[in-house]
Amino acid sequence: MGKQVLFWPELFKETDKGLVLVANKCKKCGAVSFPKNELCVFCLGEEMEEVELSRKGILYSYTITRVPVDKWTAPHAIGQISIPENQLRIVAPLIMEDENDTFNIGDELEMEIAKYWDDGDNEVMGYKYRPVKKKGGK
Amino acid sequence: MREVVVLGIGQTTFGKTPEYTAIQLGVKAAKAAIKDAGIDPRELQVCYGSRVYDATQTIEDIMKNLGVTEREMHNCENACASGGTAFNLLYKDIANGVYDIGIVVGCESMTTCSKAGQLVGAAPGDLNGTMGITMPANHALTAHRMMATRGITLEDIAYPSVKNHRHGILNPYAQYRKVLTTEQVLNARMISDPITTLMCCPVSDGAAAAILCTKEYARKHTTRFIKVAASKVLTASYLPWDLDTVTRPTLTKLAYMAYEAAGIGPEGLDLIELHDAFSPEELYTYEALGLCKVGECLSFIRSGNAEIGGKHPVNPSGGLLSLGHPLGASGVRVVCEVTQHLRGEAGERQVQGAKTGMAEMVGGYLTGLGSPAVGSITILSA
Numbered sequence: 001m002g003k004q005v006l007f008w009p010e011l012f013k014e015t016d017k018g019l020v021l022v023a024n025k026c027k028k029c030g031a032v033s034f035p036k037n038e039l040c041v042f043c044l045g046e047e048m049e050e051v052e053l054s055r056k057g058i059l060y061s062y063t064i065t066r067v068p069v070d071k072w073t074a075p076h077a078i079g080q081i082s083i084p085e086n087q088l089r090i091v092a093p094l095i096m097e098d099e100n101d102t103f104n105i106g107d108e109l110e111m112e113i114a115k116y117w118d119d120g121d122n123e124v125m126g127y128k129y130r131p132v133k134k135k136g137g138k
Numbered sequence: 139m140r141e142v143v144v145l146g147i148g149q150t151t152f153g154k155t156p157e158y159t160a161i162q163l164g165v166k167a168a169k170a171a172i173k174d175a176g177i178d179p180r181e182l183q184v185c186y187g188s189r190v191y192d193a194t195q196t197i198e199d200i201m202k203n204l205g206v207t208e209r210e211m212h213n214c215e216n217a218c219a220s221g222g223t224a225f226n227l228l229y230k231d232i233a234n235g236v237y238d239i240g241i242v243v244g245c246e247s248m249t250t251c252s253k254a255g256q257l258v259g260a261a262p263g264d265l266n267g268t269m270g271i272t273m274p275a276n277h278a279l280t281a282h283r284m285m286a287t288r289g290i291t292l293e294d295i296a297y298p299s300v301k302n303h304r305h306g307i308l309n310p311y312a313q314y315r316k317v318l319t320t321e322q323v324l325n326a327r328m329i330s331d332p333i334t335t336l337m338c339c340p341v342s343d344g345a346a347a348a349i350l351c352t353k354e355y356a357r358k359h360t361t362r363f364i365k366v367a368a369s370k371v372l373t374a375s376y377l378p379w380d381l382d383t384v385t386r387p388t389l390t391k392l393a394y395m396a397y398e399a400a401g402i403g404p405e406g407l408d409l410i411e412l413h414d415a416f417s418p419e420e421l422y423t424y425e426a427l428g429l430c431k432v433g434e435c436l437s438f439i440r441s442g443n444a445e446i447g448g449k450h451p452v453n454p455s456g457g458l459l460s461l462g463h464p465l466g467a468s469g470v471r472v473v474c475e476v477t478q479h480l481r482g483e484a485g486e487r488q489v490q491g492a493k494t495g496m497a498e499m500v501g502g503y504l505t506g507l508g509s510p511a512v513g514s515i516t517i518l519s520a
Contacts, residue, residue, distance in 0.1 A: 008265070032379075033506075035265055041376055041506075061286075061383070063278035064331040065270060069257060072270045080279055082380070089379045091266040091505070102331075105286045126269075 002121030011035055011127075013052065019113050020055065021127055023088065024048040032088045053088065057081035057129055059107040060089060064096070071117040075099055081109060081129055095130040108132040139233045141353045142366040144518065146175025147474040152344035152461040153313040156249040160189060160345070160466075164200040164245035167345035167467075171241065172204065175349045176359050179204045182349070184231055184240035187213040188224035189466035191251035196466075200243055210237075218413060218501025220244065221346070221469025222371065222514025228350055229369040229516075238355045244471070245345035246464030254341075257329075258465075260503040267503065274338055274416055276503050278330040281418035283384050285332070288433060290421070292332055296323040297439055298420035298452075299337050299459050305446060306456020308487035313342050313462045323417070337417035342462020346471035364480050367400035367494070368517040374508035383509070386426035389500060392513045393427045396496070400517040404428035407450055407517075408492040409479055411472035413500045413510075414457040420444075424452070427498065446489060454479065454487045465501070472497035473516055480520040494519045 006012055006019075011034075013022045023034035028045035034053070039046060060080040068074050077094035094103060095114065109129040116126040148170025150163050158166075164187070172179045185206065187197025197211045214224040221244035228242045248254060257274060260267025284290045300320055306312040318336060326336040356363060372392040381387070397403050404427060412427070414420040421435045429450050430438035438444065444452040455461060455475045458468060476495035478484040489495075495518050502511030 007268075035505075061279040061282045063275050063282065063333075065272065065275050065278075066328045066331070067257070069259070069270045069272055069275075070268075076270050078270050078275060078279075080383070087379050089377075091269060091271055093269055105282060 002123060004123045004125050005119070007116050007124050007126035008035070015052065021053040021111065022050050023053055023086065025051045032086050034088055034090055051086065054083055054085040055111040056085065057083050057109040057111065059103055059105055059109055061105060062094060062103040077103065079103065079129060093128045095128050103131065140235060142229055142232045142350050143353055143356045144348055144364040144366065144473070144477050145239070145351045145356050145359060146171040146177070146349035147347070147477050148174055149311060149346035149471055149474050150344050151311050152342045152464065154249050154341065155343045156247070158247070158343065160245045160247040161196065161199045163247065163343060163345035164196065164243045165203045167245065167347040168200055168204055168241060168243045171347035171349050177349070179206050181239055182206055182241050183209065183237040184228065185209055185211040186224040186228045186240070186242040187211070188220040188242065188244035188470065189213065189246055190215055190217065190220055191246065191253050191465070196245065197243060200245070216501070216512050218415065218463065218465050219371070219469055219499045219512045219514045220466045221471065222497070222499040222516065223469065223512070225348065225470060225473055225516060226369045226371045226514055229366055232350050232352055239349065239351035241347060241349050242470055243345065243347040244467040244469060246466040247343045248341045248464055249343055260505070264503070264505050266505040271503060272330065273503065274330040274333050276509055277416040277419050278333045280383055280422060281332055284418060284421065287382070287384060288436065290436060292324055293320050294421065294436060294439065295332060295418045296320045296337065298414055299323050299417040301445060302414060302453045302457040302459040305454050305487060306460025308485070309456045309460065312456040312460040313340055314460050333416055333418070339415045339458035339463040342464050344462070344464040344467045344471070346467050346474050348470055348473050362481065364477050365519050366516060367402060367519045368396040368515070370396045370399065371512070371514045373512045374510065376506060377508050384422050385432060386422060386508070388508050389423070389426040389510065389513050390428065392515055396515040396517050400519070402494055402517055402519065407494055407496050409451045409454055409476065409489045409495040410498065411453055411455060411475050411496070412498040414453055414459050415463055417459065420452065446487060451489050454484070454489055469499035469514055472499055473518070476518050480518055
């Protein structure tokens, strides 16, 4: 039995809440860089502080690719996810309940650590987002 | 800056021709351009090549077959905009007085390259690319935003593919010369929701070439001058986190740089050849280029403006959707297409009385930058 390894480990940080995504925030202009960059690409400031990204996001847009892409099997859902708390928009895989599942722009999402693909005996893990089901909703 | 004119053009038929190498296709296109220009190939002073996949010494290999050696030669890669970028480099050499005449040749064999059979993706190792952002997925994300924010339906998203195939029937260089209905486009196999396979440009091989020279040089060969009124290239900027991604700020900036240089605004364009790798892309490109106001692409298409015979015919060639998209070739091919119309030599697909035209090509995807990652725009006038 293999072990679980993280996709791009430098994107993550272990906290008492579990694994979170981390970014760099420029001390001068406040712009957030994800993935981290040593230099603030917006103002060229060199003093950066690490910030943890909120697990909560809003679905800005999505697509479901129906053919295999590289290591991903089909269907493979990806979204553009706005994280208003960190003033950031990122791209990440979305979790589908089944092959017929779909998404709605504006869906509230929550990040979780889930399997990306197998690499030999190892399971490669990364970040994915799952719609938060509203009470009484669909 | 000196005035630059298009002296010769040439291209292959676009289609699946694995029996030819990219170099052999490039030789055919270059030969056709040299014949069209009516010059001895050894007159060419500088040569540019454009190719994306498996490229090494592309232009040297092409030109050695045509008796042209011992020259300054360069090869250019800039994703789908490679051909437009190589054209721009040649244009600047001539405009700035470095050389008087030169050739640009774009070629690609998508059926035999190392990426054959795969969806075109982001740069290798790019974060979002690794997570499954391919070119169709990238445009599918924007298509869903258009549907959510502009009342655009799936039928509207299929429209550029239906229209461009209608145009492609008239183009002997096109790979697919058949009518597609909206239903056929919508019911085709889903690639990246809502983009179906018939909303994607097909896999294609092909090459195109253009010979540029000064007006003085051209006088020796012709009295008919197709002038390069502007040629510009621009890469994307970093994105504000809350940008409306349906807008294309860098493409708009690039277009207005070209309009200013040419002294011709969007209202003055008689035809436009643009990057329609995926059907919805053409819709937001109308807005980005200023062919209509932001948010008004629907009324633009419903008025028939983008059709041959309309106010601003878009992709009279049939576009990438009918021809296919050999990445390194397309940016040169659109210049050849516009030139044919301005000469009045575009046959059945001719835009009547065309005096000005735009050749646009964009490409690339990089995490953190706006999409497209790079664009090239040329404005030609008769």
